[in-house]
Amino acid sequence: MSSGRYWMRLSSLLALAASSSTVPASRLTALVLRYRTVLGALVAAGAGLIAWARVSAHVHHVQDVLAGLAVGLIAGALAVWLAGLMLRALARGTGRRGSRAVRP
Secondary structure, eight states: OOOHHHHHHHHHHHTTOOTTTHHHHHHHHHHHHOOOHHHHHHHHHHHHHHHHHHHTTSEEEESHHHHHHHHHHHHHHHHHHHHHHHHHHHHTTTSSTTOOOOOO
């Protein structure tokens, strides 16, 4: 396979990936929505505008930005869940011997 055809094929495979612009926007949406609902709605609107801009600029297809939004929301929700688990574990572990947690 010639070098030019290889790069064309590689770039077409990379174009199938989720939008790297919408993933962080939707991840931030999930994190903010957990603690501030109104502000989270504004951030969600911003993420939607970013997704729309990527499609209207013909940089991504609709399915790319939808995948990016889904991946970001799932990652954000997972981060919130794991942070809650760690904070609860730290709160339970403060009374144990050898714990390095700082008591208030």
